[in-house]
Amino acid sequence: xxxxxxxxxxxxxxxxxxxxxxxxxxxxxxxxxxxxxxxxxxxxxxxxxxxxxxxxxxxxxxxxxxxxxxxxxxxxxxxxxxxxxxxxxxxxxxxxxxxxxxxxxxxxxxxxxxxxxxxxxxxxxxxxxxxxxxxxxxxxxxxxxxxxxxxxxxxxxxxxxxxxxxxxxxxxxxxxxxxxxxxxxxxxxxxxxxxxxxxxxxxxxxxxxxxxxxxxxxxxxxxxxxxxxxxxxxxxxxxxxxxxxxxxxxxxxxxxxxxxxxxxxxxxxxxxxxxxxxxxxxxxxxxxxxxxxxxxxxxxxxxxxxxxxxxxxxxxxxxxxxxxxxxxxxxxxxxxxxxxxxxxxxxxxxxxxxxxxxxxxxxxxxxxxxxxxxxxxxxxxxxxxxxxxxxxxxxxxxxxxxxxxxxxxxxxxxxxxxxxxxxxxxxxxxxxxxxxxxxxxxxxxxxxxxxxxxxxxxx
Numbered sequence: 010x011x012x013x014x015x016x017x018x019x020x021x022x023x024x025x026x027x028x029x030x031x032x033x034x035x036x037x038x039x040x041x042x043x044x045x046x047x048x049x050x051x052x053x054x055x056x057x058x059x060x061x062x063x064x065x066x067x068x069x070x071x072x073x074x075x076x077x078x079x080x081x082x083x084x085x086x087x088x089x090x091x092x093x094x095x096x097x098x099x100x101x102x103x104x105x106x107x108x109x110x111x112x113x114x115x116x117x118x119x120x121x122x123x124x125x126x127x128x129x130x131x132x133x134x135x136x137x138x139x140x141x142x143x144x145x146x147x148x149x150x151x152x153x154x155x156x157x158x159x160x161x162x163x164x165x166x167x168x169x170x171x172x173x174x175x176x177x178x179x180x181x182x183x184x185x186x187x188x189x190x191x192x193x194x195x196x197x198x199x200x201x202x203x204x205x206x207x208x209x210x211x212x213x214x215x216x217x218x219x220x221x222x223x224x225x226x227x228x229x230x231x232x233x234x235x236x237x238x239x240x241x242x243x244x245x246x247x248x249x250x251x252x253x254x255x256x257x258x259x260x261x262x263x264x265x266x267x268x269x270x271x272x273x274x275x276x277x278x279x280x281x282x283x284x285x286x287x288x289x290x291x292x293x294x295x296x297x298x299x300x301x302x303x304x305x306x307x308x309x310x311x312x313x314x315x316x317x318x319x320x321x322x323x324x325x326x327x328x329x330x331x332x333x334x335x336x337x338x339x340x341x342x343x344x345x346x347x348x349x350x351x352x353x354x355x356x357x358x359x360x361x362x363x364x365x366x367x368x369x370x371x372x373x374x375x376x377x378x379x380x381x382x383x384x385x386x387x388x389x390x391x392x393x394x395x396x397x398x399x400x401x402x403x404x405x406x407x408x409x410x411x412x413x414x415x416x417x418x419x420x421x422x423x424x425x426x427x428x429x430x431x432x433x434x435x436x437x438x439x440x441x442x443x444x445x446x447x448x449x450x451x452x453x454x455x456x457x458x459x460x461x462x463x464x465x466x467x468x
Contacts, residue, residue, distance in 0.1 A: 011083055016095035018043050020087065022079065024061045025049065032058050034183075039087065041105065048102045052079060053118025053187040074155060078187045082116070117147070117188040120225055120235055127230065129372070143221040146210070148184040150201045155186070169208040190235045193226065195242045195250040202253065212253045219243075219252040260406050261413035262398065267291055268459045269396050270389075271340065283388030285344045286358075287407060292457060294335040294429050295411030296320075298385070298404045302360040302378050306353040309337065313447040316341075320431045333431045336451040339464035411457075419456060429453070 013020040019042040026035050037054040040047055054075060056064055064072050090108045094100040109115055115123075121144040128137035149169055156162045172182050198219065205215050223243050228234050236242070242250050262270075271288040275281055290296055293316060300320055308318045316335045349357050356362060360381040364370050386403045393402040412430060415421040426432075428445055458464075 011079070013083075013088065015088075015092055016098075016100070018091050018095050018100055020083070020091065022052070024056060035061075037061075039083075041091075041102070043100060043102070046102070048105070050115075051119045051122045053116055053122075054185050055183070056185070075185065075187070082187075115190070115235065117190055117193065117225075118144070120190075120228070124225060124230075139217070139221055140225070143218045145182070145184070146205065146218055147188065147201070147222065148186050149182060149208075150204045151186050151188050151192075152184045153204055154200070166204075166207050190226070191240075193222070193236065193242055194240075195248060198242060198250040216253050219250075223252070260401075261409040262402075262406055264410075264414050264418065264457065266396075266398055267410060267457075268462070269398070270392060271459070272462070273392050273396065275392075279384060280388050280392060282348060283385045284392055285348050286385055287389060287404060289341055289344045289348075290404060290407040291411055292335075292338045292341050292454065294333055294431075294454070295408035296333070296335070297408060298382050299375075299378050302356070302358060302381065303366065303374075304357045305355060305366070306350075306357055308357070315447055315450070331431055333429070334445070334447065334450055336447070336454045338454055338458065340458070343465055414457070415453070419453070421453060425453070 011020065011022050021040050021042075023038055023040045024035050025038050034055045034057045037052045037056060039050040039052060041050070063069055064075070086109070090105060091100070094104055094108070121140060125137045125140050125144075128140065153162060153165055153169075156165060169182065202215055202219075205218070206212075210218075226235050226241070226243075234241070243252065245251060267288070270284050273280070273284045275284070286298075286301065290298065290301055293301070296318075297320075300318060303321060304316065304318060308316050310317050313334070314337050316337060317332055318335075319332055345357060348359075350359050350362065361374060361377055364373055364377060366374070382404065389402050389404070390400060392398075393400055399406075408430065412426055415426045415429070416423060425445060429450065
């Protein structure tokens with residue numbers, strides 16, 4: 010479609026095959042070639058082999074807007090920059106990047122892909138997933154804007170509502186459309202917020218998406234933001250877009266309901282595993298499932314009788330590590346005896362067996378954690394149905410239940426609670442004077458146990 014050469018600089022649109030899979034969807038790039046070196050700029054489009062052939066060789070209505078956008082970007086942005094550098098004999102890929110960034114001509118799609126690639130290189134898979142989900146949600150709204158027929162719009166809203174959580178498979182909504190930063194105005198975001206609400210997205214999720222877009226625009230890893238201060242769309246002043254604050258959904262169970270799950274009787278191995286893991290997470294200072302999977306026998310400190318670990322979420326380069334100390338209560342010992350690995354030279358629980366805990370394996374670790382989490386949450390919902398508890402229950406309830414019970418029922422000082430669960434206390438001067446001992450931590454957590462239950466393990 011575009012094949013341009015000027016003063017030794019060549020520009021072409023290409024489909025870049027990944028993993029030698031030519032038939033599946035692959036990304037479309039601007040390929041810039043100069044002195045036998047090449048640089049690639051993502052267009053935001055992905056096509057499979059047949060559709061790419063149609064795109065290049067056939068005049069199809071569904072491709073018209075894509076072609077117009079690409080042609081416009083080439084004529085208005087890319088070609089003038091290349092010509093300017095080439096005529097002055099000052100072309101380099103660094104100079105090209107600088108000019109494109111200064112003119113904020115990098116598309117939103119390109120900025121997202123660059124950020125996602127950076128996060129994945131740092132093995133920050135969770136954050137990369139948030140950026141990708143936000144990008145997909147934004148592209149759905151942009152596509153919705155292109156629809157002119159009211160019936161088409163209503164049908165698309167229904168489709169998005171039905172498949173908003175589908176990230177893979179045939180029902181995945183993979184919209185191919187390009188977005189420019191100039192389009193991201195307060196009006197754009199107000200309309201986007203309305204569309205997202207109509208497709209069943211909650212205020213808290215909308216807030217997450219908008220904060221992610223704001224972080225992308227701010228471009229703290231780069232030299233300048235993608236949008237100048239004059240046109241910056243976010244803020245509290247009149248005419249700016251205000252990000253909604255989502256209310257916190259109640260996800261805490263009473264201590265009595267925690268005990269009911271702990272005492273749930275079943276012969277089904279998966280249900281038994283789910284209720285044991287749920288109870289362990291609650292008694293282990295409300296740790297999350299990912300941290301539970303990462304626990305190793307070396308995290309058990311025999312002299313103090315505690316599990317000592319760091320939350321993966323709070324690990325940051327160059328920061329002083331924050332450790333969590335969870336007393337080994339009798340039910341925790343019983344659950345390890347039932348569900349834990351018998352060989353005590355690796356992980357406590359068998360979810361990550363065979364995967365070394367290295368940063369290079371982080372992607373595989375995250376994938377395996379997600380794979381293990383789904384059946385446990387499904388089993389918890391079965392248990393909740395039987396016990397007539399909250400049908401939306403998941404492993405995330407353990408942390409909220411632990412914190413809620415300590416604060417609301419046991420009236421434990423909030424500073425102590427933050428220290429127990431690994432929340433930051435940096436901004437609280439008083440926190441520096443609160444030094445918890447193993448004896449005090451045990452005293453607090455022992456009050457969580459059911460006084461009418463006799464445990465086989467003596468503390």
